Amino acid sequence: MSTASNDTVRVRFAPSPTGALHIGGARTALYNWLMARGSGGTFVLRIEDTDRERSTPENVEQIIDALRWLELDWDEGPYSQFERRERHKEAIDRLIEAGVAYRDPATAEDVLAWKAEHGNRGYRGTPSDEEGAAVRLRVPDDGETVVEDVIRGPVSFPNAAQDDFVIARGDGTPLYNLAVAVDDAEMGITDVVRGDDHLSNTPKQVLVLRALGADVPRYAHLPLLHGPDGKKLSKRHGAASVQELRDAGYLPEAVRNYLALLGWGTEDDTTLMSTEELIERFSIERVGRSSAIFDERKLRWMNGRFMRELPLDEYTDAVASHLKAAGVEVGRDELRAACAIAQDKAQTLAEVWPLIRFLFEPPVDDEKARAKFLKPEHLENLRGVRAVLAETDPFDAATLEERLTAFVEERGLKPKEVYQPLRVAITGTTVSPGIFDSVAALGRERTLERVDAALD
RNA sequence: GCCGCUAUCGUCUAGGGGACUAGGACGCCGGAUUCUCAGUCCGGAAACCCGGGUUCGAAUCCCGGUAGCGGUGCCA
Numbered sequence: 001m002s003t004a005s006n007d008t009v010r011v012r013f014a015p016s017p018t019g020a021l022h023i024g025g026a027r028t029a030l031y032n033w034l035m036a037r038g039s040g041g042t043f044v045l046r047i048e049d050t051d052r053e054r055s056t057p058e059n060v061e062q063i064i065d066a067l068r069w070l071e072l073d074w075d076e077g078p079y080s081q082f083e084r085r086e087r088h089k090e091a092i093d094r095l096i097e098a099g100v101a102y103r104d105p106a107t108a109e110d111v112l113a114w115k116a117e118h119g120n121r122g123y124r125g126t127p128s129d130e131e132g133a134a135v136r137l138r139v140p141d142d143g144e145t146v147v148e149d150v151i152r153g154p155v156s157f158p159n160a161a162q163d164d165f166v167i168a169r170g171d172g173t174p175l176y177n178l179a180v181a182v183d184d185a186e187m188g189i190t191d192v193v194r195g196d197d198h199l200s201n202t203p204k205q206v207l208v209l210r211a212l213g214a215d216v217p218r219y220a221h222l223p224l225l226h227g228p229d230g231k232k233l234s235k236r237h238g239a240a241s242v243q244e245l246r247d248a249g250y251l252p253e254a255v256r257n258y259l260a261l262l263g264w265g266t267e268d269d270t271t272l273m274s275t276e277e278l279i280e281r282f283s284i285e286r287v288g289r290s291s292a293i294f295d296e297r298k299l300r301w302m303n304g305r306f307m308r309e310l311p312l313d314e315y316t317d318a319v320a321s322h323l324k325a326a327g328v329e330v331g332r333d334e335l336r337a338a339c340a341i342a343q344d345k346a347q348t349l350a351e352v353w354p355l356i357r358f359l360f361e362p363p364v365d366d367e368k369a370r371a372k373f374l375k376p377e378h379l380e381n382l383r384g385v386r387a388v389l390a391e392t393d394p395f396d397a398a399t400l401e402e403r404l405t406a407f408v409e410e411r412g413l414k415p416k417e418v419y420q421p422l423r424v425a426i427t428g429t430t431v432s433p434g435i436f437d438s439v440a441a442l443g444r445e446r447t448l449e450r451v452d453a454a455l456d
Numbered sequence: 457g458c459c460g461c462u463a464u465c466g467u468c469u470a471g472g473g474g475a476c477u478a479g480g481a482c483g484c485c486g487g488a489u490u491c492u493c494a495g496u497c498c499g500g501a502a503a504c505c506c507g508g509g510u511u512c513g514a515a516u517c518c519c520g521g522u523a524g525c526g527g528u529g530c531c532a
Contacts, residue, residue: 015532017532018531018532048532049532050531050532051532053531054531054532107530108530115458120457120458121458134530135530136530152461152462155460156460161459165529166529166530167530168530169530170530171530173530175529175531175532176532177532179532180532195526196461196525197526197532198526198527198532199460199526200459200460200526200527200528201532223461224526226524226525258468261468261481262468263468263469264469265469265480266469266470267470267471268470268480269469269470269479269480270480271480271481271482289461289462289463290525291462291463294468295467295482297483298467298481298482298483299482300482301482301483302481302482304494304495342494344494344495344496345493345495346494347494355494404491414490414491415490415491416490416492418491419491419492420491420492423491423492431492431493431494432491432492432493433492433493433494434491434492435492436491
């Protein structure tokens with residue numbers, strides 16, 4: 001088999017725009033990108049839109065949005081495969097002239113009937129000049145076509161079982177297996193990294209490439225990703241698309257880290273990696289062969305780790321843009337101060353707002369919280385707390401902690417009997433950042449107002 | 457039906473003939489941190505699909521079975 005020269009890596013991500021980009025596609029894009037960035041190679045984006053029915057501008061835009069959000073930048077493209085159809089037609093004409101492809105009016109039923117008669121061998125048609133006949137590639141009757149796969153090793157397909165497959169429709173428009181082969185060859189792609197579902201198509205593409213006298217790229221077929229139930233990924237499996245991951249409050253760098261590890265592992269079990277480290281360490285040869293299940297719980301944990309390590313300003317920016325998308329807009333400085341006390345408590349951006357909302361809005365109304373922590377016996381203590389609060393100066397977390405701790409000790413109370421009623425009074429709920437931080441951030445005036453309201 | 461791929465804790469994985477009483481991570485369970493939640497720290501339960509073979513020795517190699525998955529379109 002002839003192989004493309006491996007001077008400079010040229011890889012491509014070639015999605016068909018049938019809707020949102022799923023995490024399987026996102027991982028494929030990531031692996032291609034990682035290969036290009038790790039080798040100083042080129043990452044090409046090509047949209048496989050030869051099926052005009054399914055390819056809409058909205059779908060293309062969704063994929064591009066997803067790649068941008070993931071920060072996977074491409075060096076060339078996006079190319080439209082459809083727009084390259086004249087190149088494909090030229091190739092088809094050449095193949096017909098060379099006698100390796102021929103027109104055949106047989107329909108799908110005809111092919112089935114033929115195969116039934118011939119013991120399920122690969123279909124072999126009869127050339128015809130009939131108007132509207134599709135074009136098929138002639139497949140040899142014996143021998144086998146071997147795909148040298150970087151991940152799986154050599155995989156051989158008997159030619160006898162392969163149909164003379166259609167490379168152009170009756171109206172002359174090119175089909176996928178022809179277009180892919182032509183584009184990969186003409187774009188000088190050195191490594192085709194794509195989902196496992198294309199493995200069975202690969203011998204067809206190799207056959208086209210050879211018939212065209214073109215170099216055959218290296219192939220790497222990635223195991224497919226499945227949902228929590230072990231079935232193929234779909235909308236019903238929670239956050240299965242990149243957009244959903246973004247809306248759920250995950251950070252792109254965390255998603256990249258998580259996705260990289262779905263199917264690939266390091267020799268030393270390193271789990272948390274910056275994108276730079278990913279680029280440096282990733283190798284397609286180490287990708288596993290078995291399919292993996294997308295587990296959002298591990299992503300959540302990983303995302304939390306990334307969030308906690310973010311500098312406060314970047315953290316605030318991330319929270320701000322997430323809130324904006326959700327329709328909440330608050331002042332930057334106030335948000336930054338709020339984030340400072342909540343940063344180490346959230347695992348996703350979506351979890352931040354519930355923790356800090358009391359700083360921007362009146363307390364929420366949580367009946368169960370009131371019933372449990374604002375009973376008559378609590379109000380007595382709360383009155384005492386109010387007095388301490390009114391006198392505490394400066395009104396900062398450290399001083400508040402000192403005074404409130406002293407108050408708890410003097411009265412011989414359990415901390416919980418004091419802090420939970422106070423928390424419910426100022427936030428309305430039983431969950432918030434640290435109580436001293438929360439009170440300090442709220443400020444004396446608003447805190448006293450809320451305590452008074454609770455005392456009423 | 458035919459062609460092809462895959463098989464280590466619930467999940468992601470390390471390991472590729474002896475270092476394996478099978479390692480790590482998420483999750484789970486228990487404990488600690490005595491303001492909630494989260495986090496953090498410590499401890500624990502938890503796996504080589506089954507059957508043959510090769511070998512002194514197999515999670516690792518071979519064969520068979522089973523299961524899952526992909527393809528089998530004038531879809532991509």
